[in-house]
Amino acid sequence: xxxxxxxxxxxAMFQPYYDAAAEQRFVLPQxxxxxxxxxxxxxSCPSCLSLEWTWRDTKPQGRIFSWTEVHHPFNxxxxxxxxxLVVIVEPDEAPGVHLVSSVRGIEPGELRVGLPVVATFxxxxxxxxxxxxxxxxxxxx
Amino acid sequence: xxxxxxxxxxxxxxxxxxxxxxxxxxxxxxxxxxxAINAALTDAGLEPGDIDGVFTDGSVMPVxxxxxxxxxxxxxxxxxxxxxxxxxxxxxxxxxxxxxxAIRQGDxxxxxxxxxxxxxxxxxxxxxxxxxxxxxxxEQPYGYYGQALxxxxxARRYAHEYGYTMDQLARGxxxxxxxxxxxxxxxSNAQQSRSLDxxxxxxxxxxxxxxxxxxxxxxxxGAVALILTSxxxxxxxxxxxxxxxxxxxxxxxxxxxxxxxQNPLFTSLPSAHRSAALALSNAGVTVEQLDFVQAYDCFTPxxxxxxxxxxxxxxxxxxxxxxxxxxxxxxxxxxxxGGSLAxxxxxxxxHISEAVRQLRGEAGAGQVKNASKGAVMMAPGRDHxxxxxxxS
Numbered sequence: 001x002x003x004x005x006x007x008x009x010x011x012a013m014f015q016p017y018y019d020a021a022a023e024q025r026f027v028l029p030q031x032x033x034x035x036x037x038x039x040x041x042x043x044s045c046p047s048c049l050s051l052e053w054t055w056r057d058t059k060p061q062g063r064i065f066s067w068t069e070v071h072h073p074f075n076x077x078x079x080x081x082x083x084x085l086v087v088i089v090e091p092d093e094a095p096g097v098h099l100v101s102s103v104r105g106i107e108p109g110e111l112r113v114g115l116p117v118v119a120t121f122x123x124x125x126x127x128x129x130x131x132x133x134x135x136x137x138x139x140x141x
Numbered sequence: 142x143x144x145x146x147x148x149x150x151x152x153x154x155x156x157x158x159x160x161x162x163x164x165x166x167x168x169x170x171x172x173x174x175x176x177a178i179n180a181a182l183t184d185a186g187l188e189p190g191d192i193d194g195v196f197t198d199g200s201v202m203p204v205x206x207x208x209x210x211x212x213x214x215x216x217x218x219x220x221x222x223x224x225x226x227x228x229x230x231x232x233x234x235x236x237x238x239x240x241x242x243a244i245r246q247g248d249x250x251x252x253x254x255x256x257x258x259x260x261x262x263x264x265x266x267x268x269x270x271x272x273x274x275x276x277x278x279x280e281q282p283y284g285y286y287g288q289a290l291x292x293x294x295x296a297r298r299y300a301h302e303y304g305y306t307m308d309q310l311a312r313g314x315x316x317x318x319x320x321x322x323x324x325x326x327x328x329s330n331a332q333q334s335r336s337l338d339x340x341x342x343x344x345x346x347x348x349x350x351x352x353x354x355x356x357x358x359x360x361x362x363g364a365v366a367l368i369l370t371s372x373x374x375x376x377x378x379x380x381x382x383x384x385x386x387x388x389x390x391x392x393x394x395x396x397x398x399x400x401x402x403q404n405p406l407f408t409s410l411p412s413a414h415r416s417a418a419l420a421l422s423n424a425g426v427t428v429e430q431l432d433f434v435q436a437y438d439c440f441t442p443x444x445x446x447x448x449x450x451x452x453x454x455x456x457x458x459x460x461x462x463x464x465x466x467x468x469x470x471x472x473x474x475x476x477x478x479g480g481s482l483a484x485x486x487x488x489x490x491x492h493i494s495e496a497v498r499q500l501r502g503e504a505g506a507g508q509v510k511n512a513s514k515g516a517v518m519m520a521p522g523r524d525h526x527x528x529x530x531x532x533s
Contacts, residue, residue: 014278040275040399066298066407072348074267074287086285088294088402098402100280108350113301127282 013041016055021131024121026060028094029053037094060119061137062091065098069108081125089117089134103134116140151384152241154530155375156185156368157494162330162485165262166362174206174257174364178215181366186376187251189216194252196240198232199225202256211255222249229397230437230520233490234528238388240369250374256490257364265360273398280402289357291401292440293349299408299442303457310351313460314441315342318355318482320468321438325479327469327507332359333483356441358481365490383500387424387529391415400523412525413450413518420527428452432512433499434473435492437520438480447518448475474509489519500532
């Protein structure tokens with residue numbers, strides 16, 4: 001098992017995402033003024049600069065935007081973990097958001113940009129925290 | 142239109158110095174950097190006391206070789222202006238741009254710009270991005286770690302958006318690696334000394350699919366120094382003056398932390414498009430007039446995107462363009478020294494010293510015939526600098 005990476009999820013700005021994931025909820029920052037869902041969290045809304053945004057439940061599904069299969073451990077803690085897949089998912093309800101995640105239950109050769117995916121919650125390859133990871137959504141293939 | 146350069150009001154890169162470049166140097170970084178500074182002073186024909194401005198990167202050098210250390214060890218007792226640019230890969234190009242402005246305005250006579258790293262012998266720069274909370278908390282848990290992964294996902298998306306097969310993509314990126322290597326073999330200060338062909342490139346296993354070993358830049362110990370002066374302080378009237386005739390900086394409204402995963406366009410560099418247009422415009426030079434391009438090449442997709450930004454080909458046509466070849470001898474050679482892929486990884490400052498070498502006609506076996514105008518582009522990210530350098 002890879003060792004625990006870092007446990008610095010105590011930042012007020014970032015922690016709510018981890019808290020929601022622990023409850024198996026997928027949340028994104030959403031602007032209270034213009035409704036824009038954005039990523040990563042930052043002090044002001046990147047669309048309208050409003051300071052009034054909140055973490056909002058977001059439908060945990062999207063499509064594969066890009067992906068890579070990692071063969072080389074760029075950190076020695078990942079030596080036993082390679083090869084593994086990393087995907088970038090664009091959530092259906094948040095066009096333009098690129099969620100870095102992983103995908104399960106599919107061979108690299110079957111992976112395609114545009115495939116529909118749905119989130120489940122598990123500890124990914126380099127964390128002990130429950131976070132969104134994705135599976136192919138058979139209902140929408 | 143090409144215009145006669147009025148050097149009396151221009152900033153000239155009148156000195157360059159390079160340490161020996163290697164994977165692991167026996168000498169500490171401080172010694173490599175001092176070697177480069179002293180070589181640049183000699184090349185410029187100046188004494189340490191002639192330097193009145195010192196500029197460097199502000200992301201790496203403030204810890205490894207800060208300005209006070211440079212000033213003290215090189216004997217730069219006449220310094221009256223300093224600056225650091227904490228903009229990552231654009232830092233030293235921005236330093237040249239700002240030093241050139243100060244010289245054109247008559248505020249400075251001779252400005253030193255320096256940069257060096259010992260990342261070849263100390264540690265690879267992967268942990269450099271641990272400073273970004275979103276990366277640590279939202280990317281690294283999934284193993285999205287190491288800058289190669291950013292460019293792997295960019296390359297795959299690029300192939301998808303523009304309809305290239307993965308084989309076409311591999312042959313395009315591979316040709317970039319092959320051409321950089323061929324250029325490096327003509328440079329006497331390059332780390333790579335063995336030739337590379339496309340079959341060898343393709344036979345390498347993936348590091349982060351679709352990127353292979355030779356899509357990634359070297360790890361290096363080395364240092365470079367540049368000296369900018371007014372034409373009046375350029376002591377070498379006997380050789381061509383290399384003038385900074387154009388410079389453009391542009392930045393997108395997205396943080397460094399967010400850029401590589403959240404860049405809305407993902408497969409292109411908006412700031413590079415704007416900085417290139419600015420630099421060409423204020424130099425009064427067209428892309429067709431350029432004799433070479435030195436573009437920041439941390440990974441092969443990076444110069445690909447910057448060539449598109451410069452306008453040598455349309456967005457999405459880059460793979461076709463590079464597949465046709467960009468080595469010395471092609472219409473517009475790219476990274477004539479071998480770049481970060483095959484000469485040395487110094488975050489691009491060696492691209493500037495190489496541009497000077499080319500424009501002076503001092504590049505030896507790697508000389509681009511009749512080189513009189515060139516572009517330097519740094520770097521793939523939220524912000525970007527393009528410099529246009531011309532021989533007068």
